[in-house]
Amino acid sequence: MAVYTEVTDEALTAFLALYDIGGLVAFRGIAEGVENSNYALKTSTGDFILTLYEKRVNPEDLPWFLGLMEHLAAQGQSCPLPVRARDGRNLNPLSGKIASITTFLPGIWPRRVLAEHCEPLGAALAKLHLAGQGFAPTRKNGLGPDAWGPLLGKCSGQADQVLAGMGAELTGWLERINAAWPQDLPVGHIHADLFPDNVFFLDGGISGLIDFYFACTDIYAYDVAVCLNAWCFERDFSFNVTKSRALLRGYTAHRVLSAAEGAALPVLAQGAAMRFLLTRLYDWLNTPQGALVTPKDPLDYYRRLRFHLAVEDASAYGI
Amino acid sequence: MAVYTEVTDEALTAFLALYDIGGLVAFRGIAEGVENSNYALKTSTGDFILTLYEKRVNPEDLPWFLGLMEHLAAQGQSCPLPVRARDGRNLNPLSGKIASITTFLPGIWPRRVLAEHCEPLGAALAKLHLAGQGFAPTRKNGLGPDAWGPLLGKCSGQADQVLAGMGAELTGWLERINAAWPQDLPVGHIHADLFPDNVFFLDGGISGLIDFYFACTDIYAYDVAVCLNAWCFERDFSFNVTKSRALLRGYTAHRVLSAAEGAALPVLAQGAAMRFLLTRLYDWLNTPQGALVTPKDPLDYYRRLRFHLAVEDASAYGI
Numbered sequence: 001m002a003v004y005t006e007v008t009d010e011a012l013t014a015f016l017a018l019y020d021i022g023g024l025v026a027f028r029g030i031a032e033g034v035e036n037s038n039y040a041l042k043t044s045t046g047d048f049i050l051t052l053y054e055k056r057v058n059p060e061d062l063p064w065f066l067g068l069m070e071h072l073a074a075q076g077q078s079c080p081l082p083v084r085a086r087d088g089r090n091l092n093p094l095s096g097k098i099a100s101i102t103t104f105l106p107g108i109w110p111r112r113v114l115a116e117h118c119e120p121l122g123a124a125l126a127k128l129h130l131a132g133q134g135f136a137p138t139r140k141n142g143l144g145p146d147a148w149g150p151l152l153g154k155c156s157g158q159a160d161q162v163l164a165g166m167g168a169e170l171t172g173w174l175e176r177i178n179a180a181w182p183q184d185l186p187v188g189h190i191h192a193d194l195f196p197d198n199v200f201f202l203d204g205g206i207s208g209l210i211d212f213y214f215a216c217t218d219i220y221a222y223d224v225a226v227c228l229n230a231w232c233f234e235r236d237f238s239f240n241v242t243k244s245r246a247l248l249r250g251y252t253a254h255r256v257l258s259a260a261e262g263a264a265l266p267v268l269a270q271g272a273a274m275r276f277l278l279t280r281l282y283d284w285l286n287t288p289q290g291a292l293v294t295p296k297d298p299l300d301y302y303r304r305l306r307f308h309l310a311v312e313d314a315s316a317y318g319i
Numbered sequence: 320m321a322v323y324t325e326v327t328d329e330a331l332t333a334f335l336a337l338y339d340i341g342g343l344v345a346f347r348g349i350a351e352g353v354e355n356s357n358y359a360l361k362t363s364t365g366d367f368i369l370t371l372y373e374k375r376v377n378p379e380d381l382p383w384f385l386g387l388m389e390h391l392a393a394q395g396q397s398c399p400l401p402v403r404a405r406d407g408r409n410l411n412p413l414s415g416k417i418a419s420i421t422t423f424l425p426g427i428w429p430r431r432v433l434a435e436h437c438e439p440l441g442a443a444l445a446k447l448h449l450a451g452q453g454f455a456p457t458r459k460n461g462l463g464p465d466a467w468g469p470l471l472g473k474c475s476g477q478a479d480q481v482l483a484g485m486g487a488e489l490t491g492w493l494e495r496i497n498a499a500w501p502q503d504l505p506v507g508h509i510h511a512d513l514f515p516d517n518v519f520f521l522d523g524g525i526s527g528l529i530d531f532y533f534a535c536t537d538i539y540a541y542d543v544a545v546c547l548n549a550w551c552f553e554r555d556f557s558f559n560v561t562k563s564r565a566l567l568r569g570y571t572a573h574r575v576l577s578a579a580e581g582a583a584l585p586v587l588a589q590g591a592a593m594r595f596l597l598t599r600l601y602d603w604l605n606t607p608q609g610a611l612v613t614p615k616d617p618l619d620y621y622r623r624l625r626f627h628l629a630v631e632d633a634s635a636y637g638i
Contacts, residue, residue, distance in 0.1 A: 006430050007430065008430045008431045009427060009429055009430060009431070009520070010431075012427070023522075024427065024521075025425045025426075025521070026423075026424075026425050026426060026427065026519075027427045028349050028350070028351060028359060029349065029350030029351055030347050030348065030349065030350060030359075031347070031348030031349060031350045032347060032348055040347060040349075040359055042366075042425070047361075104345075105345075106344045106345050106361070107344075107345060108328055108331070108343065108345065108346045110328055111325050111326065111327045111328060112327045112328070112329075200345075201328070202343075202344070203342075
């Protein structure tokens with residue numbers, strides 16, 4: 001579940017009075033999402049999402065995230081549009097947290113990814129990259145390569161509790177990834193967390209992208225590599241090249257991947273797998289028993305990482 | 320969270336094709352509720368709730384629950400109305416479970432109960448009791464006094480892990496409650512679980528009651544006693560007689576409580592506290608670590624039970 005912060009009726013009423021979006025009709029916690037508390041909010045003027053930002057989000061980053069979402073929406077991208085209060089603010093305090101109201105997007109995220117989802121997903125990712133180009137402020141990727149060493153340092157001593165020998169393996173693999181990490185690839189604003197539960201489909205097409213709270217300014221092709229990890233493996237961790245071909249076909253129909261970007265996909269995919277493996281491993285080792293959210297198994301990304309390390313070149317992804 | 324069963328897009332599309340409620344627009348898991356999986360479903364014709372019945376609900380009881388809800392809605396009670404598929408069925412298979420679609424009720428359940436909630440709550444409970452009178456089929460209370468002994472039998476050996484000496488205490492108290500349990504009070508259909516999260520308020524009044532999956536045919540005043548437990552204690556487990564007076568005032572404005580019903584309130588409140596204590600104790604002792612739902616602390620109802628056991632008579636509730 002993803003409701004960490006309960007909002008009293010009085011607090012909600014006072015919060016809504018800051019906005020010009022009509023009277024309260026309904027307010028239900030949303031089960032999806034693990035980072036923030038999300039509520040479906042219905043008012044007399046329509047449907048909205050109310051988000052309370054929880055501890056993993058740095059409050060100083062919030063204006064950047066919401067600014068990017070406003071910019072993308074203004075470019076015609078279907079993403080949540082932050083609603084401004086009467087005084088122009090789109091971030092306001094609620095129940096001891098900072099909160100926002102955003103527009104509601106129709107659509108359903110795919111519980112089971114099919115090959116037919118992957119071409120529109122690739123196209124949406126490329127369009128997102130292009131649409132972000134006019135947004136001047138930048139944000140460093142807080143979970144990029146610089147963060148992996150320290151994160152592994154916090155986990156490596158206990159990693160063998162999860163899988164014997166994994167601590168030493170990850171240390172060696174991280175050295176290999178860091179040494180090969182590309183330095184001169186095109187950079188811009190990326191989503192950095194475009195998993196299936198952040199992509200809504202409707203009537204066979206994409207109706208919107210959500211959850212920009214890991215967005216940052218980093219290598220475009222790294223965002224492609226995140227999607228190769230998140231969308232192209234089957235439940236048995238076999239890699240489905242039909243899906244990756246469709247994803248890359250959709251992407252390159254809107255933004256050309258240069259030869260250098262294509263050639264870097266294996267190491268970028270290794271890095272992306274390492275990023276999710278490390279954050280999951282950290283959560284796995286540090287989530288108290290009885291916590292609201294069950295941590296995700298880090299070994300899912302250990303298996304993906306092993307696949308990408310064994311890849312000879314980007315032809316494994318169908319490029 | 321309360322999404323135990325994931326529904327694939329294909330399964331959902333096939334399920335909705337059985338109904339005449341328009342095309343799919345959105346589908347989000349709802350965080351509230353612990354027994355069943357609930358989704359907010361939006362179609363081109365409006366908002367609905369899709370419920371998948373999980374293991375605690377006996378499938379044989381479902382037609383009774385939905386029949387009662389249809390009856391209550393026909394009597395003008397604001398409760399979810401089961402939607403019938405084109406073939407007339409209101410229960411259909413989905414993702415290995417039995418599922419229903421019901422209408423969406425506006426309103427917000429009170430996160431913090433105030434005295435002003437309690438009079439309308441009492442009135443709504445009495446109206447529910449009256450509205451149920453025309454519904455002929457009955458359902459035995461599966462969590463009534465007959466069930467408490469066996470439930471305690473499954474827990475008493477481990478109860479002392481939760482609180483030293485509690486196993487023997489509960490055994491003694493249950494004997495006392497059973498010996499005093501009233502036999503001749505008016506009986507009818509009761510909600511039996513009317514906690515604040517099952518009662519929606521809007522603009523100062525009650526907009527609807529939900530979650531009829533513990534409803535049964537039992538002593539009316541027992542339902543009042545459940546509400547005394549669920550609505551009238553403060554967070555420090557002190558009993559707020561202003562709230563109970565308001566609750567009883569609201570109730571008796573619509574349905575007279577006889578002298579015998581009033582006099583039985585202490586033992587009925589003891590029994591209601593015992594029922595929630597025992598189910599919470601069982602869940603506390605039997606929920607695996609890492610389960611989706613964190614079990615609720617059984618001691619909350621141990622404290623309530625001690626209050627009701629110390630009560631001299633029903634004047635403690637303001638009657």
